[in-house]
Amino acid sequence: MAVIGVDKVSKSFGRLRAVCELSFAVEAGSCFGLLGPNGAGKTTMMKMIYGTAARDANDGGTIEVFGFDPARDELSIKYLSGVVPQENNLDDELNVIQNLLVYAKFYGLPARVARERIASLLAFLELSEKVKARIRELSGGMKRRLVIARALLNNPRLLILDEPTTGLDPQVRHLIWEKLRQLRSGGTTILLTTHYMEEAFQICDRVLIMDKGRKVMEDHPQRLLEQNIERYVLEIPQEHAAKAIDGRRLPEAVRVDHAQGISRFYCDDLDRLKVVTDMLNGQAYYLRQANLEDVFLKATGRGLNEKQ
Amino acid sequence: MRSSETIPYPHLAWRLYSVWYRHMRVYTKNLVSNGLPPFLEPLLFLVGVGLGLSRYITESMDGMSYITFLGTGLLVTTAMFTASFECTYATFIRLEFEKVYDGMLAAPITVNNLIVGEIIWAGTKGLFFSFAVLCILTPFGIVRLPQALLAPLVGFLTGVMFASMSLLVTSFVKTINHFNFYMTGFLSPMFFFSGVVFPVSNLPKPVQLVAQIVPLTHSVRLVRAVCLSRYDPGLLANLAYILVFVAVFGALAVRRLRRRLVS
Structure with a gap:
């Protein structure tokens, strides 16, 4: 009720x-x-x-x-x-x-x-x-x-x-x-x-x-x-990501977004994100499970609105 | 759904009482610093101004000695000032800075209950402050008991009257400094031109007319009447003025403050 x-x-x-x-x-x-x-x-x-x-x-x-x-x-x-x-x-x-x-x-x-x-x-x-x-x-x-x-x-x-x-x-x-x-x-x-x-x-x-x-x-x-986000997220500072990936093909089914200095790679398959980390030549990265915050930011956008 | 269910929320009188109780508890928390000045102030006033000045004023005013004239006036001006401060600065702080009302309105009371409770509380302070002045006047023989015991009731009415007007002013005010205009532009002149310090009957006609319109004059007439047991039918007009004033200004204050409290 x-x-x-x-x-x-x-x-x-x-x-x-x-x-x-x-x-x-x-x-x-x-x-x-x-x-x-x-x-x-x-x-x-x-x-x-x-x-x-x-x-x-x-x-x-x-x-x-x-x-x-x-x-x-x-x-x-x-x-x-x-x-x-x-x-x-x-x-x-x-x-x-x-x-x-x-x-x-x-x-x-x-x-x-x-x-x-x-x-x-x-x-x-x-x-x-x-x-x-x-x-x-x-x-x-x-x-x-x-x-x-x-x-x-x-x-x-x-x-x-x-x-x-x-x-x-x-x-x-x-x-x-x-x-x-x-x-x-x-x-x-x-x-x-x-x-x-x-x-x-x-x-x-x-x-x-x-x-x-x-x-x-x-x-x-x-x-x-x-239902709204891939299972894993890989976060890399944007400048490192740009250098490492530069022109190379990403694995299938990896989605990328760049915002506020961070490149985020989303995928349901952890191994495919590990392929990305291998391209980094030892640069720092953060590989984690996706959480509600990712859903939230995907839904409401990363930019600030006029009231924030 | 269960909308047929009757919910045992407290009845109107209790809701008003609970608002009053909240203010009373907060006020009496600092009993010495809040409760002593109402007694000291009229004492200083009488000793300093009254006894010092009245030696030079030998003429009687409205058929009474100057010290009685001034002392009886103080019985209501003190109520005017305390209720006005309570419903301007203090209300504004509760409204804007402390957000006290947001918390209170989450409990089962309405905005109307909140504001009416506030007015009754300011009236109570008027009553108490009048009573304090009475306590000072009586030992000096300036007013006589038991008739003067009615004076705090006039103090209550005065408090309620100035509370409703002050709340209406507060509903317009955006920053706390704006109250200075109300205090020095309206209340202070009223102190001098409502027959508290000297009779209005000797003033120029236009000023007399203004004195008739402003609220304090009516309180002063009532309080002198009860202190000296000089009753006449004209007092009913003064009483009616106060009651109508409270109804009109109270209703306007509730309407305007509601918009500020309920978005």
């Missing part, structure tokens, strides 16, 4: 169309990732889901979250959902537990219930020792975990996260991914935006790659890889 149903939704800011006839569905208990470069419309799409951005009216686009339309019933949706915004907007004046207690009021949680819930959430996110800490004393990773704890105060059925791990160190990222996986196994539906391809690959059951407000592709991350 779908928790979120988005159908042909658009959003315009003046003449700019930030989101353009986007459609997707998020199944209950799954983790759905919205991927795209900055300015692709990811955050705008999320805000339309919980009602802090209004979709274009009267163009036939619809959004349903738990069967509610955010344009009419934002309170029901917000009550059932937890939101982790892109910025850590914690109250610096208050300490950790006060931040959470103030927020618990919005859900009408009785003080005793709120305190129990907060204790277990702080334990879950490994912040129990920081219960009385000031916000300024927290590291970036701790602040992020605290914002996630805040979003979980009302035991949400849907958790919405806007770039949950941007700017965090690898340890914290892995910890957050692990917690998100645990929440999903507990039945929480998760919708997140990210530009970390690894993040999408690690935790998403389904990803939608969007660019300039439109859907480019959507599938299970593994299938996106299998």
